[in-house]
Amino acid sequence: MKRHWNILLWAGFFLVLAGLLTYIPIFALFPITRDFPWANLLLFAAGGVLLFAGLRRAFRQSELYRGRIFGPILAVLSVLGVGMFAYGLFYMGRQLPASATAPRPGQKAPDFSLPDQNGKLVTLSELLSSPPGGSTSTKPNGVLLIFYRGYW
Amino acid sequence: MRSFQQRLSDFNARGFRVVAISVDAPEVNRQHCQKLGFTYPFLSDAKAEVIQRYDLLHKGGGPNGADIARPAEFLIDSTGTVCWANLTESVFVRARPEQVLKVINGLKLVASEAG
Numbered sequence: 001m002k003r004h005w006n007i008l009l010w011a012g013f014f015l016v017l018a019g020l021l022t023y024i025p026i027f028a029l030f031p032i033t034r035d036f037p038w039a040n041l042l043l044f045a046a047g048g049v050l051l052f053a054g055l056r057r058a059f060r061q062s063e064l065y066r067g068r069i070f071g072p073i074l075a076v077l078s079v080l081g082v083g084m085f086a087y088g089l090f091y092m093g094r095q096l097p098a099s100a101t102a103p104r105p106g107q108k109a110p111d112f113s114l115p116d117q118n119g120k121l122v123t124l125s126e127l128l129s130s131p132p133g134g135s136t137s138t139k140p141n142g143v144l145l146i147f148y149r150g151y152w
Numbered sequence: 153m154r155s156f157q158q159r160l161s162d163f164n165a166r167g168f169r170v171v172a173i174s175v176d177a178p179e180v181n182r183q184h185c186q187k188l189g190f191t192y193p194f195l196s197d198a199k200a201e202v203i204q205r206y207d208l209l210h211k212g213g214g215p216n217g218a219d220i221a222r223p224a225e226f227l228i229d230s231t232g233t234v235c236w237a238n239l240t241e242s243v244f245v246r247a248r249p250e251q252v253l254k255v256i257n258g259l260k261l262v263a264s265e266a267g
Binding site for chain 2: 031100104107109119122134144150
C-alpha cells in the first residue's frame with residue numbers, strides 16, 4: 001500500500017521557517033513584536049507541535065505515513081534554526097558596552113558639531129537656541145538625541 | 153526611527169527637536185532619509201568622536217568589525233542638561249516615542265509655561 005504524504009511535518013517545518021524569516025522584515029518594525037518576539041515564538045511553538053505530531057505518526061503509523069527519514073531531518077533543522085534565533089536575540093543582541101561614563105540625568109550633555117544628511121554642520125548649542133517648527137512656544141524646550149547603530 | 157518620525161509633530165509641538173546620530177556617512181543618511189521619508193536631522197559621526205564623548209562606542213559592533221554606536225536615547229533640556237537617558241540592554245529594545253513624550257509631559261519646562 002502506498003503511504004500518505006506526512007503533511008504535518010512539512011506544515012510544522014514551514015511555520016518554524018516562517019518564524020525565522022519574518023522577525024527582521026516584519027515583526028522588528030513594530031515595537032510590540034520587536035521588544036519581545038512573541039509573534040515569532042508563537043510560530044515556533046505551533047511549528048513544534050505540528051512537527052511533533054508528524055514525527056509521532058511517522059514512527060507509530062509508519063505503515064500509513066511517510067517521514068521516518070525526512071521527519072527527523074526537518075526536526076533537527078528546526079531546532080537548530082530556533083536555537084540560532086534565540087542566541088542572536090537573547091545573547092548576541094545583549095552584548096553591549098557598559099557605557100559607565102555616558103551622561104546621566106543632571107549632567108551637561110557634551111556639545112558636538114556634525115554634518116547632517118545634507119552636509120550642513122549642526123551643533124547641539126545651535127539646536128538648543130531656537131524652537132523647532134510647529135512649536136507653540138517662542139523658546140526651545142530641548143532636544144531628543146537618538147544614537148543608533150546605523151544602516152551602513 | 154520610523155516611530156519617531158510618525159510622532160515628530162508631537163515632539164515639535166512641545167518645543168523638542170528630534171536628532172539622530174550614527175557613524176553612517178552623510179550620503180548614506182541622505183539616501184536613507186529620502187527613501188524612508190525622515191525629515192529630522194540625521195547626523196554623521198563617521199569617526200565616532202561624539203559617540204566616544206558620550207561613552208557609547210560599541211567596538212567591533214558593526215559589519216567587518218567596524219566601531220559603531222550602541223543604541224541610546226538622551227533628552228536634553230534648553231540649558232544643555234540631560235534630563236532623561238535610556239541605555240538599552242538589548243539592540244532589539246529601543247525607547248518608544250510614547251515613552252519619551254510621557255517623560256516630556258512630566259518635566260517642568262520654563263518655555264512651555266510661557267507658551
